Amino acid sequence: MNTYTLRAIVTGFTHTHKGTYIYHHSTHAYYDTEGYAELPVTIFLIEGAGKKILVDSGMSNTEIAHKYHHPGSYQPEGYAVHEQLAKMGITPEEIDIVIFTHLHWDHVYHLAKFKNAKFYVQRAEYEFAMNPIPLYYKSYEYPVLGLEPQFKDTKFELLDGEAEIIDGISVYPTPGHSIGHQVVVVNTEAGEYHCCGDAMFTYDNLKPIPKIHYTITPPARFENITESWRSIETIKRRAKSQEFILLTHEAAMIELYEKGIVLGKKA
Secondary structure (H helix, E strand, O other), X not given: OOOOXXXXXXXXXXXXXXXXXXXXXXXXXXXXXXXXEEEEEEEEEEEEOOEEEEEOOOOXXXXXXXXXXXXXXXXXXXXXXXXXXXXXXXXXXXXXXXXXXXXXXXXXXXXXXXXXXXXEEEHHHHHXXXXXXXXXXXXXXXXXXXXXXXOOOOOEEEEOOOEXXXXXXXXXXXXXXXXXXXXXXXXXOOEEEEEOOOOOOOHHHHOOEHHHOEOOOOOOOOOOHHHHHHHHHHHHHHOOOHHHEEOOOOOHHHHHHHOOOOEOOOO
C-alpha cells in the first residue's frame, strides 16, 4: 500500500463561542465554557506516490467570515489556500485531488483555482448543500444571502459511504456535524492518520466524563447529536491514538503549521 506524508496548513481563525459550539450544555459543569476561543481553520496537504492532495481548501477572507459567519473571525494576509501553497513552492494547478470532509463555508474556498484537481465529497453532503434548510443557509453560503457557494459550478466525484480514493487514501462516513460529513484516512510509514474535519472541534471532545457516564464530550454544534456521538466513538475506535487524529479547529494544529512539521515519517 502506498504511504504518504501530511502537513497542516492554517487558512485563518474563527472566533467561536465555547458554550454554544465546543461543549454541549450538559457538559458545562466540567469545562471552562465562558467566552470565546480563537480556533484555527486547518486543511491538510498530503504528498506521496507522485500526488499532491488536499483535505479541504479552507476559509474565506476576513470580510465574509466576519459579516456572514462568526463575527471576529479573520484570515491574516497571505493565509488563503493558494497563498499558503505558494509559500511551499506549490501552485494550485499541481493539486491532483481535493477531498472534502464536508461543504461548510470554512472548508471550501477558492475551488476554481484548482483547475486540474478531482473533487470528492459524500453524495448526501452535496445534495443537502445544494438545497439546505434555512438554518444552514449561512453554513453553505446559500444564494438567498447574496453570496454564491464556492462549489456552485464544481463537478464532484460523489461517494456513497466508505470508499477508497486512491491506494493508501480512503474515507468513511462520520455524520452528525453535517449530514454527509466524512473522515479522510491517510496511510503513512508511522500509521494511519484520520483527518476528521469538524466531526469534533477540539481534543476535549474525545474525553470521557465518567461521572455522567459519557464516553466522549459531545460538541454543542451539530446537525444530529446521536450521529455526532456515534461518529466520535467510531473515530476513537478506529484511530491508533489521539496523535493520529487531526482536527480542523484544534489549537494544536497551529504548532504543526508554524513549525512546518511533516507527519507520517517513521521516528
